[in-house]
Amino acid sequence: MTRKQRRLYFVVLGMLALGAATALVLTAMNDTLVYFYTPSDLTKRHVSVERRLRIGGLVEQGSVARHGDEVRFVVTDLQATLPVVYRGVLPDLFREGQGVVTEGKLDQQGLFHASEVLAKHDENYMPKEVADALKKSGQWQEEGKKQ
Amino acid sequence: MLGLSTPSGFIKVSKLVSPWLWTACVLLIGAGLYFALFVSPADYQQGQTVRIMYIHVPSAWLGMFGYSVMALASAAGLVWKNPLADLVAKASAPIGASFTFLCLATGSLWGKPMWGTWWAWDARLTSMLILLFLYFGYIALQNAFDDPGRGARAAAILALAGFVNVPVIKFSVDWWKTLHQPASLMKMSGPALHPSMLTPLLLMVSGFTCFFVAVLIVRVRTEILAAKIRALRLSEIHAAQGSGVAG
Numbered sequence: 331m332t333r334k335q336r337r338l339y340f341v342v343l344g345m346l347a348l349g350a351a352t353a354l355v356l357t358a359m360n361d362t363l364v365y366f367y368t369p370s371d372l373t374k375r376h377v378s379v380e381r382r383l384r385i386g387g388l389v390e391q392g393s394v395a396r397h398g399d400e401v402r403f404v405v406t407d408l409q410a411t412l413p414v415v416y417r418g419v420l421p422d423l424f425r426e427g428q429g430v431v432t433e434g435k436l437d438q439q440g441l442f443h444a445s446e447v448l449a450k451h452d453e454n455y456m457p458k459e460v461a462d463a464l465k466k467s468g469q470w471q472e473e474g475k476k477q
Numbered sequence: 478m479l480g481l482s483t484p485s486g487f488i489k490v491s492k493l494v495s496p497w498l499w500t501a502c503v504l505l506i507g508a509g510l511y512f513a514l515f516v517s518p519a520d521y522q523q524g525q526t527v528r529i530m531y532i533h534v535p536s537a538w539l540g541m542f543g544y545s546v547m548a549l550a551s552a553a554g555l556v557w558k559n560p561l562a563d564l565v566a567k568a569s570a571p572i573g574a575s576f577t578f579l580c581l582a583t584g585s586l587w588g589k590p591m592w593g594t595w596w597a598w599d600a601r602l603t604s605m606l607i608l609l610f611l612y613f614g615y616i617a618l619q620n621a622f623d624d625p626g627r628g629a630r631a632a633a634i635l636a637l638a639g640f641v642n643v644p645v646i647k648f649s650v651d652w653w654k655t656l657h658q659p660a661s662l663m664k665m666s667g668p669a670l671h672p673s674m675l676t677p678l679l680l681m682v683s684g685f686t687c688f689f690v691a692v693l694i695v696r697v698r699t700e701i702l703a704a705k706i707r708a709l710r711l712s713e714i715h716a717a718q719g720s721g722v723a724g
Contacts, residue, residue: 337556345637352641356652364654365599386654421593423522431656448592453661455527456671457518 366431369410379436385412386431386450394426405430405442416444423449484561484701491694498691505684512677520674529587531677534662535685536580540608541643543573543689547615548640551633561697563629564704566636567619568696572689574612581605592656600649601657604642611639625704 356363366386367375377383385405393404401420405412414432424430429450434443456464481490513531520527550566553559584602585595596602615632622628650659661669668675 334557341552341556341637345640348638349641352645356645360653363600363652365597365656366654368654419593421591423591424593446594448594448597448656450656451522451591451658453658453664453669455520455523455530455661455669455674457673458521459518460671461521 368407369405369412370407372412372436373410377436379438382433382435384431384433385414385442386429387412389424389426389428389430391426405432412442413440414442414444414447416447418445418447420447421449423451482559482561484564484704487561488698488701491698495691495694498687498694502684502687502691505680505687507684509677509680509684512680517674517677518671523591526587526590527674529583530674531681533580533583533587534678535682536576536583537605538682539685539689540573540577540580540605541646542686543569543576544608544612544636544640544643546693547573548636548643551636554629555633555637560704561701563626563633564697564700565693566633567629568693568700570612570615570619572692572696574609574616576685576689577605577609577612581609597656599655599657600653601646601655604646604649607642608639608646611635611642615639 366384368387369385372385387405387407390404390406390411393402395402399417401416403414403416403426405414414434416432416434424447429452431448431450432442432444433446433448436442481487509531513528517528517531519525547566547569550562550569553562554566581602584605588597589595615635618635619628619632622631649655650657662675662678670678
């Protein structure tokens with residue numbers, strides 16, 4: 331085996347070992363690498379009341395209610411739901427049926443007190459006319475139902 | 478391969494290729510900007526803000542492409558001790574770092590009006606920030622040695638170790654729940670972009686890539702000339718010392 335070949339094997343083996351190690355670490359840390367939990371994650375795991383956490387999902391159709399500067403809405407992942415209350419400015423993209431990520435704390439009654447609400451955008455890009463035409467022809471798929 | 482693996486061969490080939498690359502770059506980015514700013518429509522949800530994507534996506538691509546070029550050239554430099562490979566890796570780093578920064582900056586400008594925040598510590602944004610830091614580390618390490626050969630070798634090992642981050646960036650949106658949306662362009666079921674938006678995006682991606690290669694060539698040629706000057710200076714010093722001893 332020439333020295334060049336030895337160096338080549340060394341680099342290839344090193345990269346493989348490093349890749350495997352990274353994969354193991356990332357798999358082990360899977361739970362902490364997610365940016366948010368879904369409402370059905372909450373039913374599966376025990377969440378302490380005092381911990382700050384982020385909940386993501388869709389704003390349920392017809393659930394948004396405003397009283398002054400207080401907004402109440404329901405976050406759903408189409409399996410479980412979570413009621414949220416929030417005071418403050420909502421992002422422009424916030425609307426019913428749209429993805430949302432909210433940060434805050436759960437109280438004893440299971441109501442989520444949000445201190446921040448972020449809109450989540452999906453990967454679809456199209457002009458308004460195309461979106462309208464799709465809705466008209468009944469080919470429109472609501473977010474969440476595609477998955 | 479065309480004598481490309483030697484510095485003199487590289488200069489010869491690059492003189493042929495460079496004018497064509499710059500022409501393609503100007504034409505593609507010119508057409509891309511025209512389509513992106515005037516022809517393509519506003520998005521049904523994002524409105525005019527969607528146009529940031531035509532800079533953001535090509536920048537993200539070049540940030541990762543530049544790192545891949547750097548890692549590949551570093552591996553070639555380590556294994557075959559090819560001096561040109563070390564120069565290509567060195568030349569690629571600042572270009573890739575600039576585009577990574579551009580990607581983060583434009584993403585932040587888009588995030589404020591769309592998400593409601595400039596920054597979020599989700600897997601995609603964080604891994605892209607790590608890429609920028611890897612570039613900084615690479616550039617710093619390379620310049621930390623008096624002997625350019627040793628600097629290149631140390632930096633090459635860092636470049637290879639950091640390469641594991643590139644697939645993590647790409648697949649972060651599929652592996653974990655992130656605030657950042659999943660890929661629109663490189664999607665199994667075909668692009669999730671309307672053709673009127675796909676055209677300017679593809680023009681910009683190809684134009685940016687031509688720009689990257691063209692600038693890379695300029696930088697590598699400069700590095701070759703700088704190495705030649707260094708070698709000439711050293712031989713002059715040796716000659717002066719030699720005659721001094723003889724006299």
